[in-house]
Amino acid sequence: MFMWIIKRDLLLAMRRQSDVLTTLFFFIIVVSLFPLSVGPEMSMLRTMAPGVVWVAALLASMLSLGRMFSNDYLDGTLEQMLLSPQSLSLLVLGKALAHWLVTGVPLVLMAPVLGIQYDLPVEALFVLTTALLLGTPVLSLNWRHRSSTDFRIARGVLVSLLVLPLYIPVLIFGAGAVEANMAGVGFDAHLSLIGAFLLVSLVFAPWAAASSLRVSLE
Amino acid sequence: MVVVKPACYACYVDCQILSVGEIFWSGTAIRSLNGDYFAAMTYIGHLSGTKDDLTVIENLRISSALAGFEINDAQASEALEYMGLGGREALPVKVLSQGQRRRVVLARLLVCKTSLWILDEPLVALDVMAVRLIQGLLEQHLKQGGIVVMTTHQEIDLTATSTTQLHLA
Numbered sequence A: 001m002f003m004w005i006i007k008r009d010l011l012l013a014m015r016r017q018s019d020v021l022t023t024l025f026f027f028i029i030v031v032s033l034f035p036l037s038v039g040p041e042m043s044m045l046r047t048m049a050p051g052v053v054w055v056a057a058l059l060a061s062m063l064s065l066g067r068m069f070s071n072d073y074l075d076g077t078l079e080q081m082l083l084s085p086q087s088l089s090l091l092v093l094g095k096a097l098a099h100w101l102v103t104g105v106p107l108v109l110m111a112p113v114l115g116i117q118y119d120l121p122v123e124a125l126f127v128l129t130t131a132l133l134l135g136t137p138v139l140s141l142n143w144r145h146r147s148s149t150d151f152r153i154a155r156g157v158l159v160s161l162l163v164l165p166l167y168i169p170v171l172i173f174g175a176g177a178v179e180a181n182m183a184g185v186g187f188d189a190h191l192s193l194i195g196a197f198l199l200v201s202l203v204f205a206p207w208a209a210a211s212s213l214r215v216s217l218e
Numbered sequence B: 001m002v003v004v005k006p007a008c009y010a011c012y013v014d015c016q017i018l019s020v021g022e023i024f025w026s027g028t029a030i031r032s033l034n035g036d037y038f039a040a041m042t043y044i045g046h047l048s049g050t051k052d053d054l055t056v057i058e059n060l061r062i063s064s065a066l067a068g069f070e071i072n073d074a075q076a077s078e079a080l081e082y083m084g085l086g087g088r089e090a091l092p093v094k095v096l097s098q099g100q101r102r103r104v105v106l107a108r109l110l111v112c113k114t115s116l117w118i119l120d121e122p123l124v125a126l127d128v129m130a131v132r133l134i135q136g137l138l139e140q141h142l143k144q145g146g147i148v149v150m151t152t153h154q155e156i157d158l159t160a161t162s163t164t165q166l167h168l169a
Helices: A002-015 A017-038 A042-075 A077-082 A088-118 A122-142 A144-149 A157-182 A188-217 B006-013 B034-039 B056-066 B073-082 B098-106 B128-143
Strands: B041-044 B116-120 B147-151
Touching: A002 A017, A002 A088, A002 B056, A017 A042, A017 A088, A042 A077, A042 A088, A042 A122, A042 A157, A077 A088, A077 A188, A077 B056, A088 A122, A088 A188, A122 A157, A122 A188, A157 A188, B034 B041, B056 B073, B056 B098, B098 B128, B128 B147
Parallel strands: B041 B116, B116 B147
Antiparallel strands: none
8 A cells, every 4th residue: 555655656756757857957956056156166165065955955845845735635636545444644654755756866866966066075975965865855754744734724934934943953964964074073963863853754744744634634 | 325415425424524423334433443434435526536647547546555455457447348448548537538537436436345335426427328337336236235325416216225315405
């Protein structure tokens, strides 16, 4: 069942590639525009690289997540999911995983290439990629709250603000890991903290999202 | 068989919103047996629950898997053939007509072996032939001891012995 949901969402992404490519190109464009606009000063680029890459990744994943549940809601799939004998949390987890595979993984793979534009040393590129690898699933998992409450509350600013506190720690520690590495201090603590966020999200986010989906369809 | 107004569906289907009274399934309140109740029930409402970009057969296989019945291609083709969609299995649902989409959805009744069917206007957009087909399905289901709760605006003749009709203005 879990596999069916993942398979379905991957299949849909394959059929509608424009959605996936939009997210990826958005990420690439934002990250590439910064070095062009602020000038070629190496030390400055190196300092701002982690922040820019992380903010771009966060915005890119926000861009695609809004659509996920709203499509299912509109065509009635969500209704069927709620009436499924399968655990709703598991379905939500499956959807989040599929979303991460489709949008998160390409971002992670592109990050080291884009990092070169900022003259990041090889080790920093490695840390950046690892941090994104751990952090992007958190973004995919936690977005559920927003997209599921969207149906009720006007699509907009208020709900984005509500979910933002969940993202900020990931953003801070993600960017912090790379900065720490470049400053020559250990980055393990930062990565461990993102890992911890990921584990907490894996346990609680699907469950919380499932309850909010139930509430939203009542 | 009871014919109820669509608003009541929410009560049968989603017990959570029921503020007064209780619905029992096999002697237990459905409030307390979520999963088991859903496993015995098939709900088909106004919304199709199909994905435009997926093919007919993919839609059927995925929607029945979601309902807890995993079927293979052969079983899915057989059901679609019965619903008059033979030869269209590989077409994306977006190219189908409204009536054909409806048949894709209703094909789930053939593959999901549940005892309770809750159908909200299942005959919408169907032609005369298809209506007869669905009528046959309903008869067969009732004969096998199944339960159907449905709403409809069309006249429907069922020979089954225990049908209750509520006419609502």
